[in-house]
Amino acid sequence: MYNLVMQMGMIYLFTGNGKGKTTSALGTAIRAIGYGKKVVVIQFMKKRETGEKKFFQKHGYEFYQFGTEKFVDFKNPTEKDKQLAKEGLNFAKEKLKEKPFLLVLDELNVAIAANLLSVEEVLEMLSNIPEETHIIITGRYAKQELIDKADLVTEMKEIKHPFQKGKPAIEGLDF
Amino acid sequence: MYNLVMQMGMIYLFTGNGKGKTTSALGTAIRAIGYGKKVVVIQFMKKRETGEKKFFQKHGYEFYQFGTEKFVDFKNPTEKDKQLAKEGLNFAKEKLKEKPFLLVLDELNVAIAANLLSVEEVLEMLSNIPEETHIIITGRYAKQELIDKADLVTEMKEIKHPFQKGKPAIEGLDF
Structure with missing residues (x-):
């Protein structure tokens, strides 16, 4: 009977090449925080001042980045990466030992795709x-094993994007 | 030359049958607020206590709902709807007269699809x-005219969803 109770938490996976993966995780975090739930956001492969970082830190919500300021070279990631x-x-x-209501693992799919982590250690x-605890994993290039493991999977599919037209990213909107 | 300067703001459109449209708009709102920008969130067809409503109102951010507590009958919407x-x-x-940095029009696509609003008056x-001002429009059933008008369009495509298995929505995660 014990196994029936285990793993009540959901695993949500946001992948695909379109905009909206990280922001959807952040929006869900806000929703959980609105109900007074404990939320932890961990971003992989990022070390950058962003609107979300400023916001979470200003309000004292848990937000952590593990990455460098450089983009990771997928073909040749560094030991530091x-x-x-x-x-x-x-x-x-x-952090899981603290039993948060929601743990966001932002860009974890990409960390696996770039061979920084193995899918086995993530599984x-x-x-x-x-x-x-509920989990949200984001990032392009989700491995099939994680898609199989997840309870909910949304593919954010790019239909149209202004960067295609050479327009730059906008502070407060795109980061 | 004036026309070249007009409409610098972006229109982002999140549509599709998958999870992540409203939350992505909310996450972008947080990003903008993190930079101290003025944000206005307007939800159509919703009147409900949700995590996001609690959160925005607690912190004094602008958040408004225009709807009833009942689901709209698409085939027979009421005059009230x-x-x-x-x-x-x-x-x-x-609100546009106040020139916010970001205006979120949540579920506006659905309000058009349910014939509560015409696509012409929205255009x-x-x-x-x-x-x-940047605009984010969310909701399933986006009209082609709005897709054409938008600068960025993401289709949130459902790959897997626990409601398919009859699992209920979770407070703090799904609303």
Whole structure:
């Protein structure tokens, strides 16, 4: 009977090449915080001042980044890139012990796709989630194993994008 | 030359049958607020206590709902449904005069699809946007005219959803 109770939490996965993956995770975080729930946001492969970082830190909500300021070279990631991703994953495991209502693992799919983390070690983490904790994983290039593991999967599909026309990203809207 | 300066703001459209449209708009709102920008969220066809409503109102951010507590019958919307949608659209026009950085029009696509508003009156509003204002429109069933008008369009495509398995919506995660 115990197994029926385990893993009550949902795993939501947002992938695809379109805009809206990270922001959807952040919007869900706001929704949970609105109900007074404990939320932890962990961003992989990012180290940047963004609107969301400013917002979360200003209000004292938990928000952490594990990455460098440079883009990761997928074909040739550095040891530093790998080390930071491992630190992020280990930090996520530690945070799970605090049994948050929601743990956001932003860009985790990309960290796997860039070979900073193996899908096996991520699946291992996902098989040890407190029953009260929901997980949101974002990022392009989601592995089939994670799609299979998730309860909900949305593909954010790009239909039209202004960057296609060479327009720059806008502060407060795109980051 | 003046026309080149007009309509600098972006119109982002989130549509499709998958989860993540409203939350992506809310996450973008947080991003903008993080930079100290003025944001206005208007929800059509909704009147409900949700995590996002609690959150925005607690922090004093602008958040408005124009709808009833009942679901709208698409085949037979009531006069009240139509009246509230019109009020929402008029309210949006008034708010545009305050030149917010971001105006979210949540579920506006659905209000058009349910014949509460015409696509023409929405396009008319969108042709009178202050140049400093960005717009996010969400909801399934986006009309082609709005897709054509938008600068960015993401289709949130449902790959897998727990409601398919009869699982209920979760407070703080799904509303």
